[in-house]
Amino acid sequence: MAADGGIANPDRLLFEGPEWDFEKLRRVYGAIEEIALGELGLDVYPNQIEVITSEQMLDAYASIGLPLMYRHWSFGKRFAREEALYRHGLQGLAYEIVINSSPCISYIMEENSMTMQALVIAHAAFGHNHFFKNNYLFRQWTDATGILDYLTFARDFVAHAEESHGVEAVERVVDAAHALMNHGVHRYDRPAKLNLEEERKRQEERRQHFESSYDDIWRTALIGDKREEEPGQDKEKQRAEVRRRLGLPEENLLYFLEKRAPRLEPWQRELVRIVRHISQYFYPQKQTRLLNEGCATFVHYEIMTRLHEKGLITDGSFLEALHSHTSVVFQPDFDDRRYNGINPYALGFAMMRDIKRICLEPEDEDREWFPEIAGNGDPYGTLRHAWANYRDESFVLQYLSPHLMRKFRLFKVLDEEGADTLVVDAIHDERGYREIRRALARHYDLARHDPDIQIRDVDLQGDRCLVLSHVVHDGVLLDEPSAKAVLEQLAELWRYSIRLEEIDAASEHVIKAHEVPARL
C-alpha cells in the first residue's frame, strides 16, 4: 500500500462529524469514485443515489426491494412483519438497498451518519454496481436497462386486470404463481431481453393468437393424433409423441402453465408470465449472493481503508466504519447461540481477502493449490476476473483455500436417517480439504438446493391429469404439508387433477405420491 500519511490532514478531510448534507455526499462520492475506478479498476453503471426515510425503507423492503411493484397482499404481509420487527428493535434496517438497473439506483437512509453514507456508497454504488454490470449471470439473464420499464408494465397490467376481473380473481392467479415462483426459471437457456414496447406488442399478439386459435395445442395434440391413429399402433409411442409436442419434460412450471394450461384466460396467462419474469430476474441474485455481497464488502473495505490512508477521513470515522464492517462480517461458530448458517458476507469477504493475499504474499501451499494466480501481483485484476466469471458454487469450488478452511475451522458432518449419531466426515486437514470444498460448493448450487421438480406428462387421452415428478436425492423427500399446499395452488391454474410423484434418483422407484383432484 502506498503510504501517503495515514494521519488525517485537516485540509484534506472530506467531512467531519456525523452530520451529512448533499454537498458532503457529492464530495465523498467523488473521492470514492476516484479510488474505485482508478485504483480498483471497477466498471460501473451510472449511479443514482436516492435518500429515503426509514419508513420508505420499510416500503422498499416490502416490495422485495424493487422501486415499483404490482399490488399484492403478500407484500403487505412482509411489510407488517418487517415493521413489527423494526418497531420492537429486534432488527435494524439495512443501510441500503441497491437495484440492478441502469442507472443503478442505491437507496440510502437519512438516519445514517456521514461515515455510514460513505460506506454505503462504496458498498452499493460501486461494489454491487460493478458486480451487476460485470458478472456473466447478470449480463446474460437480466436486462438492467429494461427492468424498470417492465415493472411499470407489470404494475399497470395487474391494476388493469384487477379493474376488469376483480381483485380476488387476480389474487387467486398471482397467489398460485407465487407459490411456483422458484420453479419459474429457465436454468439453461438464456431468455430474450425484456423490452417494454415489444412486451406490449407481444402481449397483444398473444391475445389475438389465443382468440383466433384457442386451444390449438389440444386440437392438434389430441384430436390430430387420434385421427392419425392406426389400429394396433403402440400407445406408448403415441404418448411419447404428445410429450414431445408439449415440450415435456419441463422444469419451468410457470412457463408450461402459461403456454399450455387449457383453461386459463389470456389475462391469466399474462399474470403468470409477469411472475415468471420477475422470478427470472432474481435468479442470478440467488446464485451469486456470496459473491455479490463479498464483492461489495471487499470494495467498501478497500475504499474506506484507502480514504483513511489518504487522510481524507478522520480516525474516528474510520473506526466507525470498521465497527460496522466487523459486525457485518461476523461469523459465529456452529455451537454459538447466534449461529444461523454460514454468513455470506463473512465467507465472501474472507475469500476475497484471501485471494488478495495469495496474489501478493503467497505461501508454498498456495503456490501448489493456485499456481495460476499465486504471486501474480495483481489482486484486483484477479478479483475482477472472479467477479465476472463465477457464481457462488463455482467460486467456492475454485477459490476456497486450505488457509481459509483452517481459519474458519470448517468441518463436514454427515447426517443419515436411522443412525444414532452424526458423523464427522471431514475436517480442515490435508485429507479433508477437497471434500469440504466440494461439499460446500454443492450447498451453493441452487439446482441442488431447490427441489428438482419437473412436469413429466399430461394424460391427454384421459382426464388431463398433470403428472409431476420430484427427483429424490439421498432419500430427502418434500415437506408434505407445504407440498400439498403448493399443489392446491397449482390446481388453481391447471384446473384438472394433478399427481406429484417422488422418484428416487438412483433406483427410479416412486417412493411417495401426492394427488390433488380436478377443480371443475
Added chain:
Amino acid sequence: MNIIDRRPNPKGKSLANRQRFIDRARGEVKKALVDALKRRKVGETDGGEKISIPSRGIAEPVFHRAAHGGKRDYIVPGNKKYVAGDQIERPPAGEGGGRGGASAEDGGEQDAFEFVLSKEEFLNLFFEDLELPDLVKTRLKESEATQLARAGFSIAGTPASLNLVRTMRNSLARRISLHRPRAHEIAALERQIDTALAADDAESAAQGRLDLDLLQRRARRVGFIDPVDVRYNRFERIPKPNTQAVMFCLMDVSGSMTEAMKDLAKRFFLLLHVFLTRRYKHVEVVFIRHTSNAQEVDEETFFHSRETGGTIVSTALEEMMRVVRERYSPDNWNIYAAQASDGDNYTEDSDRCSQLLGGEILPLTQYFAYIEVGAEATLRHGFPSPPTDLWRTYSQIAEQHRNFAMRKVADQTQIFPVFHELFAKQREHA
C-alpha cells in the same frame, strides 16, 4: 452521478398492500383483537394493538425439502475438537446441528405471525359493523356550533377573500378575446415611431401615431381588470358536530358483586369507551361507584377496592347528576352512561330510580346502557331466575325511552355479542 432526495415523496406506498393483507386475514385478526382487548384498560386507547395471528390463512407455501429424513451433510464453521470419523450425539430435534450456508431459509412456515395494527385499523376492524344508534345521530346534528367551509366562488365578497387566480384567469380570457393590446406591442410601435422620426420618415411616423392612438384607445376601453372578472372565495357556515363526550361508568360495588362480575362490567365499559373514541375527538370517563351511597373515584379504586354496605342505586344516579351539573353541561358535551349491577336494589328505592332516570337523566344523555351481570348461578338450575328488582324497574323505563337499553350478561363470551346487539347497524326502532 445523481443524488435525489426522495424523502418528500408520499409515504405509505405499502398501505394498499397492507390493507389487502389485513382484509385477507380478517377473521383471524378479529379473533386476535378480542383477545388483545382483554389486556387493555378502559381509558387506554392511544396507540395501536400488537396482535399475533396464526399463519394458516396467510401462508405462502413453496416446495421445499423436509427438515428431516434421508441422508444429508452440513458444512459448519468453528471446529474445536473433532477429527474425521468422530461420532456426535444428535442434537435435540429442531436444531439440526447447524445447516449449510444456503439452506438457512427453508424453514418456510412460521407458527404465528405477529404485527402491529394502527389505532385506526384496530378500531375499524373492531367496530366495522357497529354504528351509533340513529337516535343519537339526530341529536348530533342539533349542535349549535358552526364552522366555515369553502363553498366555491362568488362575484361579491370582502377584499380579503379575493381569489386572485380565478380573477386573473377571467381577466386574461377577456383581454384575449377583446384583443386588448399588450404592453410590448405598444412599446414596439413607439420604437417604430422613434426610428421613423430619426430617419425623417414623416409619413410612416404619422401612420405609426395613428396605429398607436388606436391601440391606446383600445387599451383604455378594455381594462386590464374589469369588475366582471373579479371572483371571491365563498364560505358557508356548516354546523360543527360536537366533538367531545363524557362517559359515565356506574357500578354497584357492594359485597354481592364478585370479581368476575366486575370484570364483565369492566369489559363492557372498555368497549363502550373505545367505541366512543371513534366518534368523538375527546372522550372523558367518570367512574361512579355506589353501595348505599355513591362517590366519584378513579379507575383503580373503581375496579379494585371493595366496599361493604347495602345497595341504593339512586345514589349513583344522583351523583351522576351532580357531576353533570358541575362539569359537563349538556350543551357542550355528549353524555353517555353505562351502568353495571347485579340487579340488587333496596326495594323502596325503585321509584326514586325511575323518577331520576326518566325525569332527569335520560333527557340529557345520548344513551344509557344498563347491563345486569352474573345471572349464571340461577340459570344453571335450568329455569330462568325471577327478574331482579332493578330489572323490573328499568324494564318500564326501557319501554318509554328509546335511548335506554338493557341487557343481561352472564359470562365473558357474551360481552361482545351484547355490545354488538346494542350498537349493530340498522338497529330497529319502533
